[in-house]
Amino acid sequence: MVTRREFLVEVGVAAAAAGAAAALPRTLRAFDVAPPAPAKSRVVVIRDKALAAEDLSAAKAREFLQEAAKALGGAKKPGDAWAKYFSPSDRVGIKVNCLGLPTSPPVALALADALGAAEVAPDRIIIWDRLNRELAAAGYELRGSGAGVRCFGTDALAARGNGGYDADIATSGEIGSLFSRIVTDETSALASASVLKDHNLAGLTCGLKNFFGAIHNPNKYHSSGCSPFVADVCAHANIRGRLRLVVCDATRPQYHGGPPSRPRWQWPYGGILVGADPVAVDRIAAMVLDRKRKAEGLKSLEEDGRPIRYLAAAEERGLGTADLTRIEVVSIGQPWMDV
């Protein structure tokens, strides 16, 4: 059963492909003289059984990421695709999520490796989260210095004071926080390498909420479905001004019982979602989660009292669109809604 919302997205994709305007009646075509509608936010969902494999390698994940990047940017070569988002002068922070079910290390490493196509030198890339111990527990190899890609937690910068967080309180909407010095001191660009999972309070953890790991006091901002707090964190210039890309690890996502890792509710979706619009990525990710929940006989997140409230707030703050009529989903491989 395809819901109305899902139908709209599918129709949106089909219409874009078919040039639907030609089929409209004459009265509606009069709008052709109006300014063109803003471009839709594109979300690429690439799926393959190989991505769901427990022994997924970074090299294999990289192949799929390159394809997704090409589809996202409409480029023929990976280098051209990645160059739309990152440049050789960037210092890129790849924010992973290591609490509970973590971002799969092969996916994060694949992203770091793929950035080479944009000529970002490995030593200008940091894979990071809050704490070294959380990264290590998630399977990441810590590396604070050297020629390759570095990987460390905010706490690794504690010697700079404030436990590795910036000295000045940063306010944005309802939040007042110190941002990780990895963001403020070490990066000029960010990629959210999130993981798709259910969240008992927010409904969903994906590309936007991932940045709760960039502030020193996320515990203060979990009421009201984390809204508008998630949006406020991402609306701060520290994030908004740096965030270029969201790569959502949906290789083995979790549709219930999150954020802790609960294998009984994880499934081999074998997907990676990629987009430059973080709100759109989260919107599509939520649909994937909800579709799986329904397939398993669970209530939707909204019916469960956990609608993704922060999406509307994020949209209001201009972080992207949650409007399905303005999102174009490009599905590569198995259809994205086939859960």
Added chain:
Amino acid sequence: MEATQSQSRREFLKVAGAGACALCAAGVLARAAAAQDDEPQPQVAMRDAMWFDALPDKAVRCTLCPRECVVADLERGYCGVRENHGGAYKTLVYGNLCSLNTDPIEKKPLFHYLPGTAALSVATAGCNMECRFCQNWEISQFRPEQVKSRIVAPAALAGAARERQVPTLAYTYSEPVVFYEYMHDAAAAARAQGVGSVMISNGYIREPALRKLCEQLTAVKVDLKAFTEKFYREVCAAELAPVLKTLEVLADVGIHTEVVVLIIPTLNDAVDETRDMARWLLKTMGPDVPVHFSRFHPIYRIKNLPPTPLATLERARKEAMDAGLRYVYIGNVPFHEGEHTYCPSCKKVVIQRVGYRIDSSGLKDGKCAACSTPIPGVWTQQQALAQRARRGSGG
């Protein structure tokens, strides 16, 4: 909330150095210091939490404070210092003190409790509110692993106070409710050694936890941030009603309680609000509860408002006294006459305060020296410990 001032996290080394030296002399921190290269470190000190319910799927509901956070496995509550470990809720701040100092008891402020004495004052990271005017946000709004701290066992802390002849332990600066287990155990240890314990708190605690704690405490100071839900919701991310409930419980328990109200221009300085608050306090706590109206200074997330005009504080004091409260003070205004304690009968000064210099010569055996009117308060250590013993035995 009293400011840590020299006790802030950033200056812990300098200040705790002084405090630690004193304690080291008493043998308290010597072992800890040796184990930690004499350098406070960001750290957690885990211990089972006392107040929570287990929920399905290894989740827990914290029952310590009115938030009653539902916390998933590996997540933390709002306070940031309690963490779910596989369905077992843990405090991460059992004795890892980020602040440690000896203060005048008047700094808390407690004006009717052992005037002129000192209190060995401690804090850990964390708070269960987020007041946008917090004076100590650099410890209260941080997680334990983000601040430097030293681990001091409850008995060692109590022993240090006793050896230094400091009559009181004060749990203060941040929000002691969030380090409840340590406070409870330290207060019990102090009780056994003849040392009192005072909690300087926002009063955001559930009744069962509060009643159990009161068996060990000798006094409480509550910050009543305002008298409207709107203020609590918008400025403190909390609710007023549970704080009022706390004051009711404290009155019922009979523990010595003082109330502080920080008056912030335009936010909680309306005459009607002050009057309503005073009437409620009179009705609930009685006319003898000491109430302090303190001056706000711009800090943390409220830097766009000026310090409270003195006239506003004086007006609030007058409103409260007109409502029937007998002991109303002005705080954060050194040398103001509103810092003194006056006899409600003959109006003579019974305790004169000039900064932290205290002259209690007008008080004799708990009475006005001029007219013998009893002045309510805890004036001797024996009195402090005796009232606690009565509560502890079910009184």
